[in-house]
Amino acid sequence: MKIKYKYKYKEESWVYSRIVKNHFFHPRNVLLDDAHYKADGIGVAGSPTCGDMMIVWIKIDKKSRKIKECKWRTFGCASAIASTSMMSVMVTEKGGMDIKKAINLKPQQILERLGGLPDRKFHCSVLGDIALREAINNYSKKQPKKYAKKRK
Amino acid sequence: MRNIYFDHAAATRIDPRVLKRMAPYLTKRFGNPSSLYSLGREARAAIELSRKKVARVLNVNSEEIIFTGSGTESDNLAIFGVAKAYSDKGRHIIVSKIEHKAVLEAAKKLEKEGFEITYLKVDPKGLVDLREFKKALRPDTILVSIMYANNEIGVIQPISQIAEIIQKFRIGRSIFHPFFHTDACQAAGALSLDIGKLGVDLLTFSGSKIYGPKGVGCLYKAKNIKLEPMIVGGDQENNFRAGTENSALIVGLAEALELAEKLREKESKRLMHLRDYLIKNILERVPKCRLNGHPLKRLPNNINISIAGVEGESLALMLDKHGIFVSTGSACASFDLAPSHVLLAIGLTPEAAYGSLRLTLGRNTTKMEVDRVLKILPKIVYKLRNISPSPFARPS
Numbered sequence: 001m002k003i004k005y006k007y008k009y010k011e012e013s014w015v016y017s018r019i020v021k022n023h024f025f026h027p028r029n030v031l032l033d034d035a036h037y038k039a040d041g042i043g044v045a046g047s048p049t050c051g052d053m054m055i056v057w058i059k060i061d062k063k064s065r066k067i068k069e070c071k072w073r074t075f076g077c078a079s080a081i082a083s084t085s086m087m088s089v090m091v092t093e094k095g096g097m098d099i100k101k102a103i104n105l106k107p108q109q110i111l112e113r114l115g116g117l118p119d120r121k122f123h124c125s126v127l128g129d130i131a132l133r134e135a136i137n138n139y140s141k142k143q144p145k146k147y148a149k150k151r152k
Numbered sequence: 153m154r155n156i157y158f159d160h161a162a163a164t165r166i167d168p169r170v171l172k173r174m175a176p177y178l179t180k181r182f183g184n185p186s187s188l189y190s191l192g193r194e195a196r197a198a199i200e201l202s203r204k205k206v207a208r209v210l211n212v213n214s215e216e217i218i219f220t221g222s223g224t225e226s227d228n229l230a231i232f233g234v235a236k237a238y239s240d241k242g243r244h245i246i247v248s249k250i251e252h253k254a255v256l257e258a259a260k261k262l263e264k265e266g267f268e269i270t271y272l273k274v275d276p277k278g279l280v281d282l283r284e285f286k287k288a289l290r291p292d293t294i295l296v297s298i299m300y301a302n303n304e305i306g307v308i309q310p311i312s313q314i315a316e317i318i319q320k321f322r323i324g325r326s327i328f329h330p331f332f333h334t335d336a337c338q339a340a341g342a343l344s345l346d347i348g349k350l351g352v353d354l355l356t357f358s359g360s361k362i363y364g365p366k367g368v369g370c371l372y373k374a375k376n377i378k379l380e381p382m383i384v385g386g387d388q389e390n391n392f393r394a395g396t397e398n399s400a401l402i403v404g405l406a407e408a409l410e411l412a413e414k415l416r417e418k419e420s421k422r423l424m425h426l427r428d429y430l431i432k433n434i435l436e437r438v439p440k441c442r443l444n445g446h447p448l449k450r451l452p453n454n455i456n457i458s459i460a461g462v463e464g465e466s467l468a469l470m471l472d473k474h475g476i477f478v479s480t481g482s483a484c485a486s487f488d489l490a491p492s493h494v495l496l497a498i499g500l501t502p503e504a505a506y507g508s509l510r511l512t513l514g515r516n517t518t519k520m521e522v523d524r525v526l527k528i529l530p531k532i533v534y535k536l537r538n539i540s541p542s543p544f545a546r547p548s
Contacts, residue, residue, distance in 0.1 A: 054541060075462070
């Protein structure tokens, strides 16, 4: 029996936006060799038991107090991987983000840059900024007190 | 490059032979089977012939076959139907923890209405413990529902042994209940559905898993069992399921079942061979990965593995990019964001459930396809482990 298909339905668009897809298949700033990486601050968020876990390593320029490098590794779904990747791009682009600004980075900002995520995947983008904040706090703690006062 | 479809437990491609039989009932033989004139009688005759075909495969009388709208509907009808019809005899029901949601959610709904449900544990291989089952049986148990083969891990339950235990229990107390329902949606086409050997009182299967059409299911119900219908408004299907019969889908279901039964033994042997080859090679080529479910008592086409350090949705999407379609028990891929209840029931940690992957082979699967998957999968796992923080997942 021959059936002529007059209408062809287009494939349902990908679950995620084009940008998410791009960052998932080509993640930026992944740290492959942590043993030889001298980070100024390290932050961990989540746990593998709840499905998402990530580590963020940052290098900070002491003078300008801007983030020079932001490396990461993530266990999680496509949206978790893409949002961490996007976050690492956001804090290091244009000569690096000021740590004061970075500590206030909101998941919504990452989400906007990603072109949105499905509603139920929103929580996946929350971990990245938590890990980043941890890393910055980790860095701040290591600084001499005098410096910390000056910051206030 | 052709796509590789390794998700036959989700849906199967309709067999052209089946489609050919269905087509006239969508076009020129469109009549309502309840109509008196020849157009209607023709459709009626097709449905009754289909019923006979299904009955022959199941080795039962054709009056005992009820056509429904899906496997889920059949499961629901069996559970609600028996529970409502026999609530005067007792309000206790036994189901296993690894049932399909169509059974579990129905049981949960009854629980809210005052029924008492025992959720039977399974061992780490996924098998129901018969001793525990015996202990769970009570005089006020009206229904037992245990699936024939599991949809996620493919484990085959000892249905005839369970039926025997129930039979002895009934005779010992000279009562007619509990009745035994089994969900055979995944087993159909792969295992024997001979009711005489299985000894069940109700059995569910559907068209979409046996290379037939979606949107049609079937419930076998032994003659002497009462059933409260869920859909009312017509005397179709012996008053058990109202609504104009979909003759095309019913014809398709019967044709698909008959064909599947004919091919069953040969096809099972072939798939089993491919399955074992795939399992053996994945375990060899992908370090830190395990097989979920019983290695032998499983469906000939089912492979379910957990890969440490990677997440299933990421894995499935990466495979999709290579044109390989698989499924995962990871929470990230499900709508309720909870990991698979089956994998948790066999004792997997949530982390292992997150890293689970289900590959289900089918009638069109070739050795070449299996080899391609074996080539691509380890590469993808390597890539994802590289960006994963779990130290144990790091390739050394």
